[in-house]
Amino acid sequence: MSAQIATRPSRASLFRHLALKDWSLNQWPLLAYTFCGLVSLFLITSQNKVVYHSGFVVLISAVIVFGAHLVFSCVINETNNRTLPFVLSLPMTFVEYSIGKMLFAIGSFMVLWLILMGGIFLVTNSQEHMLAGMLPYFVITMGYLFVAFVLTLSVAMIAESHVWAIVVMSICNISISIVMIAIAGIPSIGGSMGQASANWSPAVIGLLSGEALLVIGLLLGTLFIQSRKTEFL
Amino acid sequence: MSNQLAISMDGVSKQYSHFRLDDVSIQLEEGGIMGFIGPNGAGKSTTMRVIMGLVLADSGEINVLGHAIPDDQARAKMSIGFASEDMNLYPTATLQWHMDFVRSIFPSWDQQYADALVKRFDLHHDLKIKGFSHGQKVKAQLLLVLARRPRLLLLDEPTTGLDPVARREVLDELMEVLADEERTILFSSHNTKDVEQLSDSITFIDRGCVIESQDKESYLERWRRIRFEVPEGSRTPTLPGVDSVQKAGRLVSMTTGNFEPDMPAILQDQGAVIHGVENMTLEEIFVAEVMSSRQGEAA
Amino acid sequence: MTEEFILSQSDGRPMYLQIMDQIKLRITVEDWNPGFKLPSIRELAIAAKVSVITVKRAYQELEGEGIIITRQGKGSFVAEIDGLGRQLREDELDGYLVQALEVAESLGLDIGTVRERLYEIAVDLGKMNGDET
Numbered sequence: 001m002s003a004q005i006a007t008r009p010s011r012a013s014l015f016r017h018l019a020l021k022d023w024s025l026n027q028w029p030l031l032a033y034t035f036c037g038l039v040s041l042f043l044i045t046s047q048n049k050v051v052y053h054s055g056f057v058v059l060i061s062a063v064i065v066f067g068a069h070l071v072f073s074c075v076i077n078e079t080n081n082r083t084l085p086f087v088l089s090l091p092m093t094f095v096e097y098s099i100g101k102m103l104f105a106i107g108s109f110m111v112l113w114l115i116l117m118g119g120i121f122l123v124t125n126s127q128e129h130m131l132a133g134m135l136p137y138f139v140i141t142m143g144y145l146f147v148a149f150v151l152t153l154s155v156a157m158i159a160e161s162h163v164w165a166i167v168v169m170s171i172c173n174i175s176i177s178i179v180m181i182a183i184a185g186i187p188s189i190g191g192s193m194g195q196a197s198a199n200w201s202p203a204v205i206g207l208l209s210g211e212a213l214l215v216i217g218l219l220l221g222t223l224f225i226q227s228r229k230t231e232f233l
Numbered sequence: 234m235s236n237q238l239a240i241s242m243d244g245v246s247k248q249y250s251h252f253r254l255d256d257v258s259i260q261l262e263e264g265g266i267m268g269f270i271g272p273n274g275a276g277k278s279t280t281m282r283v284i285m286g287l288v289l290a291d292s293g294e295i296n297v298l299g300h301a302i303p304d305d306q307a308r309a310k311m312s313i314g315f316a317s318e319d320m321n322l323y324p325t326a327t328l329q330w331h332m333d334f335v336r337s338i339f340p341s342w343d344q345q346y347a348d349a350l351v352k353r354f355d356l357h358h359d360l361k362i363k364g365f366s367h368g369q370k371v372k373a374q375l376l377l378v379l380a381r382r383p384r385l386l387l388l389d390e391p392t393t394g395l396d397p398v399a400r401r402e403v404l405d406e407l408m409e410v411l412a413d414e415e416r417t418i419l420f421s422s423h424n425t426k427d428v429e430q431l432s433d434s435i436t437f438i439d440r441g442c443v444i445e446s447q448d449k450e451s452y453l454e455r456w457r458r459i460r461f462e463v464p465e466g467s468r469t470p471t472l473p474g475v476d477s478v479q480k481a482g483r484l485v486s487m488t489t490g491n492f493e494p495d496m497p498a499i500l501q502d503q504g505a506v507i508h509g510v511e512n513m514t515l516e517e518i519f520v521a522e523v524m525s526s527r528q529g530e531a532a
Numbered sequence: 533m534t535e536e537f538i539l540s541q542s543d544g545r546p547m548y549l550q551i552m553d554q555i556k557l558r559i560t561v562e563d564w565n566p567g568f569k570l571p572s573i574r575e576l577a578i579a580a581k582v583s584v585i586t587v588k589r590a591y592q593e594l595e596g597e598g599i600i601i602t603r604q605g606k607g608s609f610v611a612e613i614d615g616l617g618r619q620l621r622e623d624e625l626d627g628y629l630v631q632a633l634e635v636a637e638s639l640g641l642d643i644g645t646v647r648e649r650l651y652e653i654a655v656d657l658g659k660m661n662g663d664e665t
Binding site: 404429449512514 | 539544545546547548574577578581582583584585586589638
Binding site for chain 2: 230
C-alpha cells in the first residue's frame with residue numbers, strides 16, 4: 001500500500017542524457033564532417049584560385065552534410081527505425097523530447113558553425129592576401145546555411161517524414177548559388193568585397209538580424225506545433 | 234491484495250479516419266495481471282499507447298498508479314515499463330549500451346538482476362542490436378524493462394513471434410514479477426492459452442469497443458458448449474441467450490455466454506438428449522465472441 | 533515440492549480443476565498428509581505459472597469438498613481426516629463409474645448391461661477368470 005511518489009530526473013539531467021545518447025550514436029560521422037570543415041579552412045588560405053574555391057565548396061558542403069546527418073540520422077531515424085516509442089517511454093513528455101532533440105541538433109550544429117566562423121575570421125585576418133571585405137558576405141552566407149538547417153530540422157520534427165525533409169533541404173541547397181549571387185548583388189556588400197576592411201553596413205546588420213529572428217521564430221513555432229500534436233508515433 | 238487501481242480508464246475515446254476507440258473503460262487492481270485480447274486492429278495497441286501518454290485521447294480520463302495521464306505522464310513513466318512489438322532498440326548500439334543508458338536514467342535499475350537476465354534469456358552484451366534475431370530483440374526489450382523493477386508492466390504482444398523456449402523463458406520471468414504483490418502487469422497477446430493460464434482478469438476488445446472486462450474465472454464460467462441430439466424430424470430446441478448453433482444431422486452443438494444450470498433441462502424438455510455440457514477454452518470463447526459480434530453488426 | 537506443479541498444455545479442462553487434481557494426487561500418494569500446510573495461494577500460483585485467482589478458486593472448491601481447511605490468517609491445511617487419501621481414490625473411481633452410467637443412459641442401456649459389460653472387459657483384460665461372474 002505504499003504511495004511511492006516517483007521523482008523523476010531533472011529536466012536538465014534528462015536533456016543531458018538524451019544529448020549524450022544522440023552523440024554516442026552519431027559521433028564518428030559528425031567528427032568526420034568537422035574534420036573536413038577544418039581541412040577546408042586550410043584550403044581557403046591558398047593563393048591558388050582553384051584550391052581557394054575548392055576550399056569554399058568543401059566548407060559549405062561540410063556544413064550542409066553535417067546538418068543533413070543531424071536531420072536524418074538523428075531526427076527522422078527515430079521514426080523510421082521505430083525507436084521513438086522507446087525514447088518516449090522514458091520519464092518525459094513529447095515536448096521535452098522535442099526540446100532535448102533540438103538542443104542536441106542545434107547545439108552540435110552551432111559548435112561546428114562557430115568553429116568554422118571563427119576559423120574564417122582568423123584566417124582572413126592573418127593572411128595578407130585575403131581581403132577582410134569579403135567577411136560580411138561569408139557571414140551572411142553562413143547565416144543562410146544556419147537558417148536552412150533550422151528550417152529542415154523543423155520540417156523533419158513536425159512532419160516526421162523524410163520525404164518532406166528531403167524536399168525542403170534540396171530546395172535550400174539548390175538555391176544557395178542564387179542566394180549567394182543575390183547577396184553579392186547588394187551594393188554595400190558586393191561593392192565592399194574588394195576592400196581590405198570589412199564593411200558592416202546597415203544592410204548587412206539587417207540581413208544578419210533577419211536570419212537570427214528567423215531561426216528563433218522557427219524553433220519557437222516548431223515547439224508550439226509539437227505541443228499541439230495528439231499523436232507522437 | 235491492495236485494492237488500489239494500477240490503471241483506471243474511464244470513457245476513453247479517440248477518433249481516427251478509419252477507426253474509433255469508443256468509450257473504453259478498464260480497471261486493473263494493483264498486484265493483478267490482466268490479459269488483453271482481441272482480433273488484429275481491434276485497438277489493443279492504441280489503448281496501451283493511450284495509457285502511456287503516447288496518444289492523446291479525445292475524451293475520457295486515464296489514471297495510472299495515481300498519476301493523471303497525460304498531465305503527469307513523466308512521473309508515471311518512472312514506474313511503468315513499456316515494451317511493444319512495434320518498437321525497436323537502436324540497431325547500431327549494443328545491448329550493453331542500452332543497459333547503461335536505461336540505468337543512467339532509472340535509479341531503480343538492478344544490475345545483478347540484469348546480468349542474471351542476460352544469462353537466463355541467452356543474450357549477448359556486446360552484440361549490436363541489428364545482429365539480434367527477432368526473439369532476441371523481444372527479450373532484450375523485456376530485459377530493459379524488467380531490470381528496473383517497475384510497478385506496472387505494459388507489454389504489447391510480449392510472446393508473439395518467439396520460439397517455444399523463448400516463450401517459456403519470458404512467461405517464467407513475468408510470473409516471478411507477480412511474487413511482489415504491489416507489481417501489476419497488463420499484457421496483450423494473441424496466445425489465448427497464455428492469457429487463459431496467467432491472467433487474473435481478461436479484457437476483450439473488438440473494433441475499438443470493450444466487449445468484456447471481467448475476472449477470468451467468472452468469465453470462463455459463463456460459457457458452455459452443450460452437445461445434444463434431437464429426434465429425427467423434430468425442430469431444433471431453442472434457448473434464449475445462445476451464441477451459436479451448429480448442426481450436423483441430428484447432432485447439435487450450441488454455445489452460450491450466459492450459461493444457467495437449468496439450460497440442459499430446458500433442452501431436454503424440448504426433446505433433446507444431452508451428450509455433454511462442456512467448458513470452453515478461451516480460444517473457443519474468443520472465436521465465438523468475435524463471430525457473434527460481427528453477425529450482430531451484419532444483422 | 534511446489535516446483536513440480538506443471539499444468540498440461542493439452543489438457544482442455546479448466547485450470548482450476550487441474551490444480552485441484554494435482555493437489556488431490558499429492559494427498560492420495562501421501563506426499564501431503566492430513567494436517568499438512570499448503571503453500572500460500574500466491575506461492576502456488578507462481579510455482580504453477582497460473583493466475584492467483586485460479587489457485588484461489590481451486591482452494592475454495594477443495595474447501596467446499598471438505599478436502600482442505602482454511603484458517604483465517606494461518607493458511608490452508610489438508611483436512612484432518614483419517615484415510616483421506618483412500619477416500620479420494622475411491623471418489624475418483626466413482627467419478628468414472630458415474631460417467632459410464634451416464635453414457636449408458638444416453639445409449640439407452642440399463643444397469644444390468646453395464647455390469648455385464650464390465651465383467652466381460654475385465655475377463656478380456658485378464659483381470660478376472662471367466663467363472664467369477
